[in-house]
Amino acid sequence: MTIKRPVEAVRGQSLFDFDFPVYVNRARETFALQEHSHDFVEMAYVEEGKGFHYIDDQVVPAGKGDLFYIPVGVSHVFRPADAAAKPLIVYNCVFSLELFDRIIDSHSLLLPAEKADALLAIRSRTTWLRTEGPMADEAGRLMLRLHQEYALRRENRGLMIVTYIIQLLLTLVRSLDEENRGTFAGDDSRMEAATRLIRQHVQNPLSLTDISTKIHIGKRQFNRLIKKATGQTYTDYVHSLQIERCCELLRTTGGKIYEIAEKSGFKDMKHFHAIFKRKLGLSPREYRRRAEQAASVKANAMPEQ
Incomplete structure (x- = not known):
């Protein structure tokens, strides 16, 4: 039986200033954040570390240099590969569709139609997009400058922020050519079937x-391909997915820990506790306690409607 992951709906009004529909942050990804969808556009850049991007019912390996575009309504969340490994650090830039439309309208007045249509190609997407490889360094520089401009709150920062957003969008536009040639985000089709x-x-x-x-394919070839696709061995990748399921059940149900372990594929509790501690750096009980505390703080911080 497949367990449906709970998805939180996030609204832009909870993040934006009343007069500027943009929000930028730099976050260390953990297992605490719930999978979510939103009513705004998001670009996310992986600055450090490795992990996984759970996005639109897919599990995509994510590492330094990956730039993702997430449209309105697409659910996603980042997860680190291992709590003991290098932290997974992600820059997030979110902005409203209204701002996106204003950007497109302004460029349509300055450029020939076919040039302005490049941004419209991104705006019209209903599926996520990723660019990687040669453009990673440029995307990283742009996102760093964007975050600094947002955080420093200097005079005329709004216009500077919009120019960086446009440059990042055009970085994504260029990756569409790769997608159309069938090489975009190109995991081998056998690995897609395998995962x-x-x-x-x-x-x-x-x-x-x-x-x-x-x-x-042969076992030796499969081992090589799964390591290339996920950054982990087959066994470690399975454990990552099992621990992800455990975390969801610990956050969203009151089930006993041994029951959750069994539902997640673990038959031996000693082995389960060892894997959980290695992946997250804390016990299942401590993870649940921290998740409950975070949920309580969030609930108390929400303004009255």
């Missing part, structure tokens, strides 16, 4: 032999 099978059977994981047979 889909892994997620479907995470409660009762397939053996290495079974999964390599199902996608018609």
